[in-house]
Amino acid sequence: MPLFQKKIQKFACGDGYTLCLDDAGQVWSWGAGDSGQLGYEIFHYDERTIVVSGTRCQRDPRQITHLS
DSSP, X not given: OOGGGXXXXXXXXXXXXXXXXXXXXXXXXXXXXXXXXXXXXXXXXXXXXXXXXXXEXXXXXXXXXXXX
């Protein structure tokens, strides 16, 4: 189910990125991610990624599936 159909419990914002927690306990992130702040690496570019001022960005919310 996409993020816009979920109930969001909490948001956290940083310098160019956002994370949120939904009511099912899933964490989602989007924004600038060159330093791992999204919880995953952006390895390739597709329709959900863009480059802004030389920084790789996740355009749409993406679920963080595991933490290392």
